[in-house]
Amino acid sequence: MLSVDCDLKLMDRNTRAALFDGIEEGGIRASSSYSHEIDEQENDRAITGLQDRVSMLKRLSGDINEEVEGHSRMLDRMGNDMDTSRGVLSGTMDKFKMVFEKKSSRSMFTLVASFVVIFLVIYYLTR
Structure with a gap:
């Protein structure tokens, strides 16, 4: 009976060891191949996320570039128009100076x- 109890205890310990082989203090120890698969999946997700962010930033910087170029062209046209109007006003x-001096x-x-x-x-007509 004593040997049967020892055998049961030994078998019980082996069964427990087989069942709880991956458990350590504070958490579960994963097998190395499973851990590598998880790491690679996380890396793939991170790479995909980074690619999405990079493409979004690329589109955003392209839009900003187009906007800046548009504003630059508009400011150049305004500068040219101001130069033209300054010449006309001058x-x-x-002519007014000549009229005022001679008359x-x-x-x-x-x-x-x-x-x-x-x-x-003209003021009252446009009002």
């Missing part, structure tokens, strides 16, 4: 008054 001011004060008053009247008429 020519107009030169008498009465004709100057008539000219200024007519500009004010024309301005007020």
Whole structure:
């Protein structure tokens, strides 16, 4: 009976050892091939995630580049338009200076008054 009890205890220990072979203190110890599979799957998921992020950043930087180039062209056109209008205004001011220098004060008053009247008429018509 004693040998049967020892055999049962020994078999019970072997069965327990077989069942709980992977368990250690604080967690389960995975077999090395299973661990490698998990690591490779995690790496594949991480690589896929990084590829998605890189492609998104590439599209975003392309969109930013297009936007910057568009704004740069718009600013160049505005600069050219401002230069053109500055030239027109400067020519107009030169002509006004010549008119004011050559004309008498009465004709100057008539000219200024007519500009004010024309301005007020246009203002009230567009209102």
